[in-house]
Amino acid sequence: MHLKFGSYPVLVASSSEIAKEFLKSHDQVFASRPLTAAGKYINYNYSDMGFAPYGPHWHQGRRVFMNELFSAKRMESFEYIRVEEMRASVSRLYELSGKPVVLVEQLTRLTLGIISRMVLGNNCFDVSGADRAVSNSTVSVEELQEIIKEFFILNGVFNIGDWIPWLDFLDLQGYDLIGGGTDTSAITMEWAISELIKRPQLLTQATKELDRVIGRGRWVEEKDIPQLLYIDAIIKETMRKHPVAPLLAPHLAMEDCKVAGYDIPKGTRVFVKTWSIGRDPSLWKQAEEFLPERFLGRNIDVKGTNFELLPFGAGRRMCPGYNLGLKMIQLNLANLLHGFNWKLPDDTKAEDLSMEETYGMTTPRKFPLVAIMEPRLPLHLYKI
Template identity: 35%
Template sequence: MANILILALLFLIICLLLTAFKRAKGRQLRPTPSPPGFPIIGNLHQLGELPHQSLWKLSKKYGPVMLLNLGKVPTVILSSSETAKQALRDHDLNCCSRPSLAGGRELSYNNRDISFSPYNDYWKELRKLCTQELFSAKNIHSTQPIKDEEVKKLIDSIAESASLKTPINLNKKFLALTVSIVCRTAFGVSFEGTVLSSDRFNKIVREAVDMLGSFSATDFIPYIGWIIDRFTGLQGRREKSVRDLDAFYEQVIDLHKEEKEVGSEDFVDLLLRLEKEETVVGNNKFTRNNIKAILMDILLAGIETSAETMTWAMAELAKNPRVLMKVQSEIRNIFGNRELISFEDIEQLHYLKMVIKETWRLHPPAPLLLPREVMSEFEINGCTMQPKTQIHVNVWAIGRDPNTWKDPEEFLPERFIDSNIDTKGQNFELLPFGGGRRMCPAMYMGTTMVEFGLANLLYHFDWKLPEGMKVEDIDMDEAPGLTVNKKNDLVLVPEKYLDN
């Protein structure tokens, strides 16, 4: 009897080992396509100055699921709407954490913000707090008078240039607009007339975004990566960026030192009250560094991305006069003689909304979504995603996929006529704000700011190229970074419409 039990047990063990061997062998027969790399650096040399473009070119050879070894870090690049859907919807919970990267870690006070925090109770509670208290539709509507004031100031400023037929730098105008709106609506303070309303503050913001998007050897090359970052000067730049931003946060907090009643608080007042009451968020007390990390998210995400979208939209319109004339005709035919297009009016501007969608298709604010980190094993297109693997969704490549978009390089807003595709994260062909649990919570705030700003500038002014410049001379080159700016500033000549 004992011998029979031993034989049965041995048979069971052999069967289990054979099954495990077959599974392992099956996985080995379906490796994730991967370009060859070098020892130590792996595929780092293939990223280039604009990684989203380099990865797009590689995906044409290796497919929509591609494995790169970036130094020590296994990294999967997804370059189609179908593979993005599998990661962001079907397996969202398996890969919704974040890797700890040097730039994000240092600028967010050890990943205490929404964008760079790993997936845990702290992140869940923080996202809920920001969604309810700052990014809700109710709050965004309540701050509309501030946006009205700032857009009116912008119109008056451009009108002065129009009367002199002076070219204006739209990159700077849009950045100044978003700085003013975000600082007043989110931080409750105005920096008009101070050093922070100057180009210096804009440079601080741009430098911080560059630091978040810069390649850091520390993240990919063990033992010597930090030496490389010191030698190249990246670590020094990063430390200076942290100091500059920290000084700004302290100024914002100083302006909120006077206590207010619970009903008349702005968002920063609320955060300061949580700190004072030693509120527990996740498993830790809410501190001054938590406040600063949240302010970083609002500052960098809210300011840069909206300004960039408006700049790219105007560049595409200047390059496509037919579309410019059509969108201006829509606005002017509906509203006639107006001092300001109101927030409520925007819902009638269907073609303008198509123009903005088409801008996001070709120029998504973040061409590569912030990396996700796999927490538990799953498969995409039959390829196994192992824990600790980083996943990047190449939104820039998805927007140019000929299997999804006809004539993908052409700026054609009409492609969205009778289309149900929106930007809310459920249509994976168009992901300007990401998707799944890590989708940008400020989507509504950013969308309304872009729509409102563009509607008014397109209504009040005709836009001409500087003397001697042709449509073909407008370049669409990109600058490197976490978000993608237009490399060369967009300079156009405004003419007042109502004067004409």
């Protein structure tokens, strides 16, 4: 699809074939990012890895990311953090057993705890009120969630000055501040559990696999994940039907080129629409249905090699933290399903559960999931 946003030509890739052209065949040409107001003011003058233009700064930043945070050795060395935060999370949820819980709040707390400890060396917000009183540098869970929520909103907002440069001085943008969860891993897990609660037979199938592979005497460990084929299928199906980014971050043509027989001028901005690819009926039978079994026996991964499923993008600008995000989702979703029976509050029927999404830079649920959990493992396992 060819559009004109103000003075800039824009292309939207809504098929896996065209996405492959931009992200693989012509990856180097489209490896840069357009300069936007969000990139300048929210991301330290385009210094953020996601919004930095292609060049030496981006290359150096990516090397630091891959070597210091996301290498296989580093990921292994941080496993204890992921395990400890998972155990702390299930312990908190156990204390809330039998009560309605806004799930995304707990999931965001979990994922931010992991990232905070990896990057800053400690869980900088998950402390008691007394400890906060003597620490000016610590923020609450709620404060940090609001900061991240605003970050995603401001990065995804339409700013007229990004498209019509001579109107850049105007503050004409208006945006919908409706949004639930903001952390991408938390959003994916919330959608997965929503789909399973709505379809109890799928939840039963998942727990049967967990009981068969893990038993009821311990928690799921990362080494168990390759054996949990149905859990893996649930995650892939969630990423297909509910991609956390309905549009990948925009790419910028650095030179004139020809794609699929069309001449693409330098400066064209390209969006890959993962939401449409994930619902393409030519790729997916019953595309509107949540069917994890479609991935059983199929060699489709989420790491940028299969262009029908691109939750983390592909090519040079693929999300450098995909491995961490995937590990967090796999371990924590598996243990949430292993550790608890899930149901909706008494006044909500499964068939009435809203599956509306908020469309923006991310796609959280329009109405956050409220669920009730009951422990399904021996009670001593919930103690830390």
